Amino acid sequence: MSDTEPPESTAASLRTPIVAVLGHVDHGKTSLLDKVRGSAVIEGEAGAITQHIGATAVPLDVISQIAGGLVDPDDFDLPGLLFIDTPGHHSFTTLRSRGGALADIAILVVDVNDGFQPQTEEAIEILAQSQTPFIVAANKVDTVPGWNPEENAPIKQSLDRQSDRVRGDVDERLYEIIGQLSDKGFSADMYWRVQDFQNNVGVVPVSAMTGEGVPDLLTVMMGLSQRYMKEEMAIDVAGPGVGTVLEVKEEKGFGTTIDVVLYDGVVREDDTIVVGSSGEPIVTDVRALLKPRPLAEIRTESRFEKVDQLKAASGIKIAAPELDRAMAGAPVRVVRDREIDEVVAEVQDELADIAVDAEEQGLVVKADTLGSLEAMANALGEAEIPIVRAEVGDVAPRDISVAGTAEDPMHEAILAFNVDVLSDARQQAEADDVRIFQSDVIYRLIEEYEEFVEEREQAQQEAVLENITRPSRFQILPDHTFRQNDPAVVGVEILSGTLQNNTNVVAFDGKEPERIGQLKGIQKEGDDVDEARKGDRVSIAIDGPTVGRQIEEGDELWTELHEKHAKILEQELVDDIPPDERDALQMYLDKHRRRDPFWGK
Numbered sequence: 001m002s003d004t005e006p007p008e009s010t011a012a013s014l015r016t017p018i019v020a021v022l023g024h025v026d027h028g029k030t031s032l033l034d035k036v037r038g039s040a041v042i043e044g045e046a047g048a049i050t051q052h053i054g055a056t057a058v059p060l061d062v063i064s065q066i067a068g069g070l071v072d073p074d075d076f077d078l079p080g081l082l083f084i085d086t087p088g089h090h091s092f093t094t095l096r097s098r099g100g101a102l103a104d105i106a107i108l109v110v111d112v113n114d115g116f117q118p119q120t121e122e123a124i125e126i127l128a129q130s131q132t133p134f135i136v137a138a139n140k141v142d143t144v145p146g147w148n149p150e151e152n153a154p155i156k157q158s159l160d161r162q163s164d165r166v167r168g169d170v171d172e173r174l175y176e177i178i179g180q181l182s183d184k185g186f187s188a189d190m191y192w193r194v195q196d197f198q199n200n201v202g203v204v205p206v207s208a209m210t211g212e213g214v215p216d217l218l219t220v221m222m223g224l225s226q227r228y229m230k231e232e233m234a235i236d237v238a239g240p241g242v243g244t245v246l247e248v249k250e251e252k253g254f255g256t257t258i259d260v261v262l263y264d265g266v267v268r269e270d271d272t273i274v275v276g277s278s279g280e281p282i283v284t285d286v287r288a289l290l291k292p293r294p295l296a297e298i299r300t301e302s303r304f305e306k307v308d309q310l311k312a313a314s315g316i317k318i319a320a321p322e323l324d325r326a327m328a329g330a331p332v333r334v335v336r337d338r339e340i341d342e343v344v345a346e347v348q349d350e351l352a353d354i355a356v357d358a359e360e361q362g363l364v365v366k367a368d369t370l371g372s373l374e375a376m377a378n379a380l381g382e383a384e385i386p387i388v389r390a391e392v393g394d395v396a397p398r399d400i401s402v403a404g405t406a407e408d409p410m411h412e413a414i415l416a417f418n419v420d421v422l423s424d425a426r427q428q429a430e431a432d433d434v435r436i437f438q439s440d441v442i443y444r445l446i447e448e449y450e451e452f453v454e455e456r457e458q459a460q461q462e463a464v465l466e467n468i469t470r471p472s473r474f475q476i477l478p479d480h481t482f483r484q485n486d487p488a489v490v491g492v493e494i495l496s497g498t499l500q501n502n503t504n505v506v507a508f509d510g511k512e513p514e515r516i517g518q519l520k521g522i523q524k525e526g527d528d529v530d531e532a533r534k535g536d537r538v539s540i541a542i543d544g545p546t547v548g549r550q551i552e553e554g555d556e557l558w559t560e561l562h563e564k565h566a567k568i569l570e571q572e573l574v575d576d577i578p579p580d581e582r583d584a585l586q587m588y589l590d591k592h593r594r595r596d597p598f599w600g601k
């Protein structure tokens with residue numbers, strides 16, 4: 001070994017930290033990534049930044065050039081940063097590794113004009129759950145009225161150029177964001193005031209448009225990784241590769257390929273790999289390792305160029321036979337000189353870790369990747385919504401069959417996260433009255449489902465109420481006997497509740513309730529009606545009694561309630577009936593319970 005070679009344990013065996021960008025729609029995730037990549041292309045020497053499949057690697061020397069005086073490459077021994085190209089928490093959840101999140105570190109983009117929005121909150125929850133360290137990019141500072149831009153400047157230099165009013169305005173917005181972070185339980189501050197990034201979230205004001213603050217952002221990311229993650233970045237560079245499937249794609253000339261983020265070891269052209277699938281893991285031989293062809297050569301046949309090996313951390317496309325069943329979010333492991341069975345077992349274990357515990361009753365959940373399925377399952381678990389079946393893939397007719405035969409009508413629903421509904425499934429859903437909720441925002445799916453449950457419950461209550469006899473107490477008015485019997489026709493006043501036609505009438509003269517007869521007609525002001533409410537004076541026809549014998553003028557009578565109905569009314573519908581009816585019910589129950597304390601319980 002010559003003196004100039006680096007010692008064994010430095011950059012050679014420390015991998016690049018993997019960075020994900022999250023945030024609410026339109027807050028500038030893509031623009032920020034583009035800016036970082038763009039600045040890297042401008043600053044770096046040709047070829048210094050490398051385009052990976054699904055990721056962009058920005059090496060340390062490029063970062064230090066962009067960051068100007070902020071980063072001294074001699075202070076660092078991590079090789080740079082690997083940015084995942086697809087922003088959003090959707091790809092973040094897909095990117096899982098054995099221990100949880102695949103991204104080692106995240107940038108949460110928040111628009112300074114908008115502050116926290118639903119997807120910001122969702123992203124924060126995902127970050128907290130996966131315990132991923134993150135910093136906040138408070139984006140679009142250039143839109144603060146009166147902002148005086150300076151392309152790609154460090155943010156403090158930029159802020160110094162602004163008028164007091166503009167600076168005050170920026171501060172106000174930043175403190176708003178800091179306050180919102182603290183509401184979420186994160187102690188946060190402007191990044192230059194944060195000493196301990198492990199326990200505090202640093203907020204970096206940036207503009208993805210002018211590039212201001214981008215040097216700071218890269219510096220903080222680099223510093224954070226170096227300081228707190230160096231140990232985790234130590235890998236066996238020659239060891240068998242381990243990665244996660246980002247996407248399963250058909251590629252002309254290669255068949256089905258998988259885009260993989262490799263986070264450990266190395267993958268070689270002649271490797272056997274094991275890939276997680278919906279069934280048994282796939283064991284197959286690498287046919288080609290592909291990376292994007294540099295832009296200058298894009299005119300050639302293929303967009304890809306073959307490489308013979310690649311080490312972590314990197315993004316790579318793998319072409320191999322039998323990848324059709326591969327699943328986004330599933331693990332990929334290189335076998336190398338181990339037993340195939342051993343590696344298959346590892347992959348199965350990993351899949352089992354992600355598997356959602358299904359219950360006997362519950363909802364059908366579909367998602368596009370294993371990671372998002374897991375995130376859905378977590379969110380549903382928190383909302384105490386059970387899952388009967390959770391799978392990766394589009395909504396298919398068999399999913400409708402499962403949902404359509406649910407015992408509980410509240411479970412006749414499917415939550416579809418970022419997947420399509422096959423057209424025959426759509427038809428079947430209509431026929432089976434299965435509701436499908438589709439969105440790429442988890443909280444929205446849950447919110448919509450909860451609304452659906454509420455609506456269904458209400459409709460159910462109403463239907464039940466319709467079939468249930470309503471309580472009423474009424475009194476025969478003096479001098480209002482129109483007919484003695486067959487049927488008896490008398491004038492009554494409803495004292496409380498709702499008197500319905502075709503119900504039985506009881507009296508409580510003695511201890512036992514006594515059925516008097518059946519109501520055969522109600523007339524209000526000469527018209528036949530189906531029911532009468534509290535306060536109404538109506539004439540009624542009762543089949544059974546004779547006035548002067550079983551009933552007298554002045555008697556208080558009741559609608560007879562079936563014990564089962566009384567129970568449902570008291571236990572389930574008491575909030576859905578008017579107060580006077582509730583009184584009638586209570587008095588009715590009391591009368592029965594004097595005789596039998598457990599009546600209607």
Ligand SMILES: Nc1nc2c(ncn2[C@@H]2O[C@H](COP(=O)(O)OP(=O)(O)OP(=O)(O)O)[C@@H](O)[C@H]2O)c(=O)[nH]1
Pocket residue numbers: 023024025026027028029030031032087088139140141142143206207208209210
């Ligand atoms: N003025 C200004 N505009 C910005 C900035 N960052 C992003 N924008 C604009 O905001 C809009 C949304 O930016 P995107 O980068 O597409 O946002 P995104 O978060 O990636 O959005 P989705 O990918 O749709 O979730 C675009 O019109 C950008 O040009 C910024 O720093 N300053």
